[in-house]
Amino acid sequence: MLLIITRTLRTWFAPTLSALLSPSLPFSLRWRLLLLQPLNLIAYSIQSLPYLFTRPFTAEYLTLPNRITLRILVFHPARNPSGKPRPLHLDIHGGSFLGGLPETNAPFCARLARETGALVIATTYRFAPVHPFPAAIDDVDAVLAHLRRHAADKYGADPDLITVSGDSAGGNLALATTRSLPAGAVKASVTFYASINLELSPGEKPGLEGGDPLRVIPYFARLEDLPRRMLLVVPKVDILVREQLEFAERLSGEIERDREGRYEGRRVEVLFVERGFHGYLGLPATVVGQELKDQAWDAGVKFIQDAHRQSGWHWPRSI
Template sequence: MSLLALPRLLPLLLRPTIDALFTWNLPWRYRWRTLILQPITFLTFSMSSARWLFTRAYTVEYLPIAPGRTIRALIFKAPSSGPNKKLHPLHIDIHGGAFIGGWPEEGAVFCDQLARETGAVVISISYRYAPKHVFPAAHDDVDAAIRFLQTHAEAKYGADPGLLTMSGFSAGGTLALAAAQAEACRPAAKTGIKACVTFYAVCDLRLKPQEKPVPVGMPDDPAKFLVPLYDSYVESVRAENMENPRMSPILASVDQLPENLFVWVAAIDILVHEQTTFVEKVKQDLAKDPKYAGRRVEIEIDEKGFHGYLNLPDAIISKEKKQKAFSPAVKFIKDTHVKYGFEW
């Protein structure tokens, strides 16, 4: 990321303040919490982006996904493999942030590694945030971005939309699993999502954060005053979407989910139960019909991991700790590429 890009980033950096002050119908319980989110936004951006200020690991683009609207994306292109003009796999990553914030840079370490080690063109995308924008705004942005890339990835990036994989962190995992439910992304489609990797994904939004099972011994959350804000994306529309698998991927059928799934779980997290339940349900459903033979579902649990830990700076969470999660995830994607005839 170049320092020259900072002027265009300024409205994004100031987004919590702008939304809190100028969204006229925002409830007070969200408004004051969104204002408090402003310094946290500056902090998380500086933590995730400082190491990339002078890098050439990626370029920044703004993808046109709707008339008059774009989303910010980081483009990680694999190093050249010589004169071979074979299309590279396409991988789309979605950052987390409880649907209220976050940056594509938060997953840049993973995306950079994935591009270098698999040969994929990795594109990390953003989306609209709550509390100003509620469900399905973020979902619609991701769906639109995927449609754009399925149409233009070959010409723009030399990437093959027929060999599409995805990943997502936290809320990004939810969005990736929901995106797979579109007709063009289902396993039966030529452009179906061939594999998806999630890190501490939200699988069930039918439950409010305070209703989710708390693991034994989990410490008190110092930012629990923000919990109502975490629920702002779905609170006002939850009742009419209780059976909607786009909102809660745990409700999706196996025909609506990516062909291959790798789920990384942090044990010190209120999302443990829904993730393990989700994986068990998928495995049971796949076992019921031999037509699903060959589909792969794996789950790994880091007993010492906590929500969001993989996106923290190396000074807080070591590279070795991150590699425990990232390396098997990269291998999972690479194995999928090999299955479909691409080797790097």
């Protein structure tokens, strides 16, 4: 219990602790982290207080081979009458790579587990500026590798039927981690106002000197290195609108121009939300109506369901 409380406090007060206990950070970053602390507390309260007494998930701490320990949420669906291994879904939260909680997308994850029968896991990752790129994608890659390795024995899931999702920075990581697996291994992705193009050249990206920029810039990724089916939920009021639409248009054009059957079965769809804005899915119902949220979540669940059916997984509606 003491360890859980300590970890919780470290998470909620991470900006302040990083500012005070990371002398290697320049002062220009440390004072900005202190200013971020009140916003951090407000955001975390909104995201976690609804699950204070009842939760559709169990929280666990996963220690990776690199000795990094990350908090994950495991959404267990209903009993599995088919006896077949379940699909495996990984969700990654947003937070501008500076913070965030896996509870951010808990309503979507819970619905996905309930309506598709998939084993859904939401993960966190290390944050900048204390842990600059590629720490975040390294962590997500390691989590995905762990889940695949133990999908059958620990989770009763199918390591070959994987889907992913994420919002904002998490959408970036969800698409980027696809490249850590063989082509076509990730059957589908759903991203909500994803950061597709980080607007920096590889040389300007911390930790990427001499590395592979496509690991964290899906905007330039090859179609074959991305999920086989992709749904981008794009709100109208968002500075990321253009890069998401351009990204989808480029990929859709490649599929349409394919005359050799290389991209057979691939799909790229966009749900454009006229009344949406960046981050709207994480706000309480008093601010954003449930109907507007359901529009995105229902589309995401249906998209993942279709990908499951294409891979031979069918989940009874009555469960």
